[in-house]
Amino acid sequence: MxxxxxxxxxxxxxxxxxxxxxxxxxxxxxxxxxxxxxxxxxxxxxxxxxxxxxxxxxxxxxxxxxxxxxxxxxxxxxxxxxxxxxxxxxxxxxxxxxxxxxxxxxxxxxxxxxxxxxxxxxxxxxxxxxxxxxxxxxxxxxxxxxxxxxxxxxxxxxxxxxxxxxxxxxxxxxxxxxxxxxxxxxxxxxxxxxxxxxxxxxxxxxxxxxxxxxxxxxxxxxxxxxxxxxxxxxxxxxxxxxxxxxxxxxxxxxxxxxxxxxxxxxxxxxxDVGSWDALHEIAPRDEADNAHHGEVLSIDTSGCLIRSDGPLVAAVGVKDLIVIATGDAVLILPRGSSQEVKRAVEELKKRSHITLDRAL
The missing domain is CATH 3.90.550.10 (Spore Coat Polysaccharide Biosynthesis Protein SpsA; Chain A)
Known part of the structure; x- marks a missing residue:
């Protein structure tokens, strides 16, 4: 060999x-x-x-x-x-x-x-x-x-x-x-x-x-x-x-x-980064357990994944949320429930919504 x-x-x-x-x-x-x-x-x-x-x-x-x-x-x-x-x-x-x-x-x-x-x-x-x-x-x-x-x-x-x-x-x-x-x-x-x-x-x-x-x-x-x-x-x-x-x-x-x-x-x-929760687990986090990406302002906020590839996202007094903002859509759901994204995707499919297919 x-x-x-x-x-x-x-x-x-x-x-x-x-x-x-x-x-x-x-x-x-x-x-x-x-x-x-x-x-x-x-x-x-x-x-x-x-x-x-x-x-x-x-x-x-x-x-x-x-x-x-x-x-x-x-x-x-x-x-x-x-x-x-x-x-x-x-x-x-x-x-x-x-x-x-x-x-x-x-x-x-x-x-x-x-x-x-x-x-x-x-x-x-x-x-x-x-x-x-x-x-x-x-x-x-x-x-x-x-x-x-x-x-x-x-x-x-x-x-x-x-x-x-x-x-x-x-x-x-x-x-x-x-x-x-x-x-x-x-x-x-x-x-x-x-x-x-x-x-x-x-x-x-x-x-x-x-x-x-x-x-x-x-x-x-x-x-x-x-x-x-x-x-x-x-x-x-x-x-x-x-x-x-x-x-x-x-x-x-x-x-x-x-x-x-x-x-x-x-x-x-x-x-496998199979969900937003998985991304929160592996992302760098601040002292309040928040993972940020993009233009984000957090005040009295903890345990959140907040990512913006578009507008400023300001989070005040919230905890354990996933907030994802792009140029044409915003997703908000409780941390620990990110597999529920599929419910939004399925509904958007029914409506033939453009955000499922459009490349950002």
Whole structure:
């Protein structure tokens, strides 16, 4: 085994991201926004694998509507994609990864990363990737288990089995999002990790597992690439062929069904920034536990996330609120209830409201 064989990053950027409405829109989802840093989440994701001695240029799988923005953002940090695979329609993560696997060399090591996650300890992340390489070269499919910090009910969990290599365990089972009592029991047992949706495997190993469990998916994706239009790094799979693929996540289609699945537990400062509450947790806060961004005035205010990308927001005598102001919309809700944004989004969909689609 060549331990220095390069790893190919596969960045998944197909999400439309309305959980962070009104800042995130279908026209400009959260991975293309600067939420925790001057750089966007896509740019930060690309930087995690920016070492040319270890990683190739990334393959990016994205919504065709975002092609220009993605190219501009990656060029801005001098990390252009080797291939930009542009989905004509969303079919979840399994077909998206199949596109990348079919475009890569058969024995390529693929590091699959969502484009909209935060990892503050990049060193720990890279060490976990290196720990997984030997078993992946031996034909295992590897995932990375996030060390849980609370009995979260919004994540799936991975139960670890025995150690198969230093720092690498077999997967005993994947479990669905639990209720709070079950999640606490998982933490108490100590052998469970959050499922963060980051993977490492050889392209041919993944395709063989997908072929065994979802052959119609592989056939549809393969046909879509055979009929694809190519413009430089851009690849436009055939819309009709790709739409014929079943829509399924990589967890359901492959990882939960394959025989040789490994997990590397890792504590790396991970967050999927899946809600405004999650952003409050990881954002710098003042002595009153307020997180501010933009032009904000707070007086006798505590425990709030207040963000303005437009007008001045003045908060007086309030606590535990989320207030998000853009140029054309304002969201206000209690902290701890940010998943309820979906109720606003659903109502706006019914009204075909422009703020869901307009890119800010």
């Amino acid at each position: 060549n331990k220095t064989r390069p790893i190919t990053p596969v960045i998944l950027s197909g999400g439309s991201g309305t959980r962070l409405w009104p800042l995130s829109r279908t026209g400009r989802p959260k991975q293309l926004l600067s939420l925790t840093n001057a750089e966007t989440m896509l740019q930060l994701t690309a930087r995690r694998s920016a070492d040319s001695a270890r990683f190739t240029a990334p393959i990016v799988v994205a919504n065709a509507a975002h092609a220009e923005m993605i190219e501009e953002q990656l060029e801005a940090v001098s990390l252009p994609a080797s291939a930009l695979l542009l989905e004509p329609v969303g079919r979840n993560t399994a077909p998206a990864i199949a596109l990348a696997a079919l475009c890569a060399e058969p024995d390529a090591l693929l590091l699959v990363m969502p484009s909209d996650h935060i990892i503050t300890d990049v060193g720990a992340f890279r060490a976990a990737v290196e720990a997984a390489v030997p078993v992946v070269e031996d034909g295992w499919l590897a995932t990375f288990g996030i060390t849980p910090t609370a009995p979260e009910t919004g994540y799936g969990y991975i139960c670890r089995g025995g150690e198969i290599a230093p720092g690498v365990h077999s997967v005993e089972r994947f479990v669905e999002k639990p209720d709070r009592v079950t999640a606490q029991a998982y933490l108490d047992q100590g052998c469970y990790s959050w499922n963060g949706g980051i993977f490492l495997f050889r392209a041919d190993t993944f395709l063989a597992a997908l072929e065994a469990n979802a052959p119609e998916m592989v056939a549809a994706v393969r046909l879509s690439l055979a009929k694809a239009v190519r413009q430089g790094a851009r690849v436009y799979p055939d819309a009709q062929a790709f739409a014929a693929s079943p829509s399924d996540s990589v967890d359901y289609a492959v990882m939960e069904k394959a025989d040789r699945v490994a997990v590397v537990p890792v504590e790396m400062g991970w967050s």
